[in-house]
Amino acid sequence: MSADKGPLEGLRVVDLTQVVVGPYATQFLADFGAEVIKIEHPSGDLARWIGGRSPTPGMAAKYLHLNRNKKSVALDLKKPGALDALKKLIATADVVVHNMRPPAAARLGLSPGDLIKIKPDLIYCSVVGFGQEGRYRDKPAYDSIIQGASGLAAINNFGDGLPRFVPMVIADRTVGILVAQCITMAVVQRLRHGGPQVVEVPMFESMTAFVLAEHMFLRTFDPPLGGAGDSRLLDPNSRPVRTADGFICVTANTDEQVFAMFRAMGRPELCADPRFAEKRARFEHIGEMFRLRNEAFLMRTTAEWVALLEAADVPAMPLHTLDSVLDDPHLAETGLFQKVEHPTEGTITNLRNPVKFSSYEPALKQTAPHIGQDSEDVLRGVGLSQQEIDAMARSGAMVQHRPVAAAA
Incomplete structure (x- = not known):
């Protein structure tokens, strides 16, 4: 062609x-x-x-x-x-x-x-x-x-x-x-x-x-194993995280990412906490994990958190506004x-x-x-x-x- x-x-x-x-x-x-x-x-x-x-x-x-x-x-x-x-x-x-x-x-x-x-x-x-x-x-x-x-x-x-x-x-x-x-x-x-x-x-x-491919959730099964709605995504703390000077978007899903995030938070003991030590347990206690994360992220600036999380290979980006995304350097380069x-x-x-x-x-x-x-x-x-x-x-x-x- x-x-x-x-x-x-x-x-x-x-x-x-x-x-x-x-x-x-x-x-x-x-x-x-x-x-x-x-x-x-x-x-x-x-x-x-x-x-x-x-x-x-x-x-x-x-x-x-x-x-x-x-x-x-x-x-x-x-x-x-x-x-x-x-x-x-x-x-x-x-x-x-x-x-x-x-x-x-x-x-x-x-x-x-x-x-x-x-x-x-x-x-x-x-x-x-x-x-x-x-x-x-x-x-x-x-x-x-x-x-x-x-x-x-x-x-x-x-x-x-x-x-x-x-x-x-x-x-x-x-x-x-x-x-x-x-x-x-x-x-x-x-x-x-x-x-x-x-x-x-x-x-x-x-x-x-x-919508329902994400949120039919436990009503997928017959009889239902519970209600509709992915509780991880619907948790009130599942949102951009406030930092000392703004907001950051961070997602840690794998064991490696979650444990690296805990260490960056200065909370390495959470890696062995039975609530968070493996994927199924984390899902059952996702609200508590989000709460601890959100509290810890108030202690540093967005730039500090981006640097820490990038070094630990944890997915994270600063929160853009509609105006600031127009000035994103990556988008300029592409x-x-x-x-x-x-x-x-x-x-x-x-x-x-x-x-x-x-x-x-x-x-x-x-x-x-x-x-x-x-x-x-x-x-x-x-x-x-x-x-x-x-x-x-x-x-x-x-x-x-x-x-x-x-x-x-």
Whole structure:
């Protein structure tokens, strides 16, 4: 494989998703070489508007970090000509992905049956809030709904019993990674066995399985050996540890790590303490071990503890804030943060895809597009005449945005 050819080079993806879960998935595909054509309503993806201020309206930071390396076509599918144009595009595609509720997709003529008639070997992926065999199938879903329904918000309670949402759209992003994996597997399936392939990725079931793989715990067994919830992770003292001047994150699991930590704490006698001398006993007394650790760590600064623990080969890192992590020297050395010039937004910080293949490294080929930035080029490429394109533009069925370059 050529070093400049991604593993998904030549794959055309028609992306009807918006906000986070779908765009996060398709950005992975785009980073690895797929041609992702983002279909937006002329008003734009909601993420353009709910991610804070931007130099140009509709280019919020969240949108920029979810839509690089994509093209944008703006279509109002309820206006004449737009749906036909979309179907001509789908006839040239390998993958269609959307996060509409299935009845809405069917009303638009975008059900699996409708589109497989157009492209017999199509990979059709729908990202749904709830599995379509269950009673919740028609419910709308956002990240917060899924965090609450899956049990994630209940266990994120800081030890006070009050449920809290994780302060990022973790359900959308977790399921987004799964969507990218499923589409890639469907591509392999088609290559080996032919198509079509219809894929449904439900957020509720996916996140519930994600949470319960950790926390079903003793209810895994029938009859149950106890309650759900990994007590080691749910202990109130299982948190960043306060030091004399800040916080540190430390995890000691193996005998060697735990005993090295005890010695660094100045408590070597704990190595022989029957409560902590072997793994099963430590688990039964994990709360007490955490309490002793937290008390001891107040005696030194974060830097002192990092040095001690690194010398003892105990996993530890200082606690970063959202601001301080931007200045982490390791991340600077690995190039996670890239200063790039956006055509209209000026200098922005791009989050480089950190994954590397021996024959390919994903790179920024195109910054996130404006609404409909590529409408005319894409539609002309699938056979629409200039007359048809102009008629759609006059009726509002299609929008072509011509961005004005940022001032020097």
